[in-house]
Amino acid sequence: SAVISQKPSRDICQRGTSLTIQCQVDSQVTMMFWYRQQPGQSLTLIATANQGSEATYESGFVIDKFPISRPNLTFSTLTVSNMSPEDSSIYLCSVDYTDTQYFGPGTRLTVL
Amino acid sequence: EDQVTQSPEALRLQEGESSSLNCSYTVSGLRGLFWYRQDPGKGPEFLFTLYSAGEEKEKERLKATLTKKESFLHITAPKPEDSATYLCAVHRSGAGSYQLTFGKGTKLSVIP
Numbered sequence: 001s002a003v004i005s006q007k008p009s010r011d012i013c014q015r016g017t018s019l020t021i022q023c024q025v026d027s028q029v030t031m032m033f034w035y036r037q038q039p040g041q042s043l044t045l046i047a048t049a050n051q052g053s054e055a056t057y058e059s060g061f062v063i064d065k066f067p068i069s070r071p072n073l074t075f076s077t078l079t080v081s082n083m084s085p086e087d088s089s090i091y092l093c094s095v096d097y098t099d100t101q102y103f104g105p106g107t108r109l110t111v112l
Numbered sequence: 113e114d115q116v117t118q119s120p121e122a123l124r125l126q127e128g129e130s131s132s133l134n135c136s137y138t139v140s141g142l143r144g145l146f147w148y149r150q151d152p153g154k155g156p157e158f159l160f161t162l163y164s165a166g167e168e169k170e171k172e173r174l175k176a177t178l179t180k181k182e183s184f185l186h187i188t189a190p191k192p193e194d195s196a197t198y199l200c201a202v203h204r205s206g207a208g209s210y211q212l213t214f215g216k217g218t219k220l221s222v223i224p
Contacts, residue, residue, distance in 0.1 A: 001158065031210055042116075042199070042214040043156070058211070092155050101146070101212055103155035 002027050002097040004104035012110045013083055020079045021107045023093030028073035031096035034066070037106070038089045046091075049076050083111045114139045118200055118215035125190055125222050133185040133218045135200030143205035145183050146212065147176050150197045159198075190222045 003026040013019050023032065034046040046066055047055045055068040069077045080087055088111045093104040117136045125131055137145065144163050148156035160169040162178040169176045173194065175186045185198055197219045201212040 004155075033210070040216070042216045043201075043212075044214075045211050048210055096210060099144070100158055100161060101210075102158055103148075106153075106155045108153070 001100075002029065002095050002102045004093055004095060004102060006093055006104040006107050008107060009105065010108040010110075012112060014112055015084055017083055018079055018081045019083065019109060020077050021091055021093070023076045023078070023104055025074050025095050027095075027097060029095040029097055030073070032070060032076045033094040033096070033101065034068065034076075034078045035092040035094060035103075036089045037092060043092065046078070080109065083109075085111045087111050114202055114204055114213040116200055116202055116213050116215035118198075118218050120218060121216070122219045123221070125187075125220070127191060127222055127224050128189045130186070130188045130190070132187070133198055133220070135183040135185070135215055136181060137183070137200070137202045138181075139202045139204050139213070141205035143203040145178055146201045146203065147183070147185055148199040148201065150199055150217065156199055187220070190220075192222045192224050195220055195222045 005024045007022045032049045035043045037043050045058050046061045047057045049055045049068050049070040051070050051073050067079045090106045090108050092106045094101045115138045119134045144161050147159040150156045160176040165180045167178050173188050177184045197217040199217045201214045
């Protein structure tokens, strides 16, 4: 399996600011994913990040709001820009490793 | 559109009382069905992948089964440490398709 870490584990932010979440994996992987999990809801895919190419965003998510970097095969960042209280959620990094998606511990974001 | 429905939403069992969780799905070509366990404040932990109808996988007190329309997660003689939310997800077949569609989960509570 792949071991994934995320930073920060939680944060409380003010409306209008931005937060960058880091995701580190212990193996080189091609596919990395960012999900959002809102209270009482299932996981929703935000975007897929391949190393060396632009991230692919799902319907309802745009690059200006959720810019993603993927500088190498073990690291990615997700930025939540110009935050509003509606962005309060858990953000999860995931990787495809041997045809299975493994998840990081998540970042719990609260926007005031 | 892929859909995953899990039932019940919540299940309360006495320690040792066996039961099953249900995951009904519709997908245009199933590449795999995944079961995850999620503890409060943590990311989903991978449990099983099932690929074809009739397949079964076991791990300790858990056994997952798959038909063409649904999957069951059987819990035999559960213990309090089995308390968690269990998530089901489907992976659609097709080149370049990596998205998982998740259900909302079943929250299991095992009472000593």
